[in-house]
Amino acid sequence: MNRIAIFVDVQNIYYTTQSVFKRQFNYRALWNKIDSEGEIVSATAYAIHRGDAKQLKFQNALKHIGFTVRLKPYIQRSDGSAKGDWDVGIAIDVMDAARSVDTIVLLSGDGDFDLLIEKIKRSYNVTAEVYGVKSLSANSLIDSASLFHSIDESLLL
Secondary structure, three states, X not given: OOEEEXXXXXXXXXXXXXXHHOOOXXXXXXXXXXXXXXXXXXXXXXXXXXXXXXXXXXXXHHHHHOXXXXXXXOEEOOOOOEEOOOHHHXXXXXXXXXXXXXXXXXXXXXXXXXXXXXXXXXXXXXXXXXXXXXXXXXXXXHHHOOEEEEOOHHHXX
């Protein structure tokens, strides 16, 4: 049985699907699709915690589906910029999981993950699938993936 670990860059998926489709991503549809391809042994969604009711409802929905939700505080800097990046945390968790699964599924279009994808394919002989909005996904990430899935209508609410 294909053992699968899922990692979701929530902010990236939210903003790219909103930008291109003006719709939200359907995490239940994603879960059902991936679940039909093997055994989901772990699924982690990385998000920013702002503490508002709408976000808490969304986080609870993810947990109900089967995701572990990891949160970082939203930090507003005095210059107006914001901080809340999960890239390093995602990379560490992907590296750890790649040792014990057959397939890593990453939801993000962030080109910073291309080196990570290349590394886990080479070092751990895993299949690395990436889901992202194609027009907003880095070509280097698309090229590094074993299989790139362009988010389309079937994965939107």
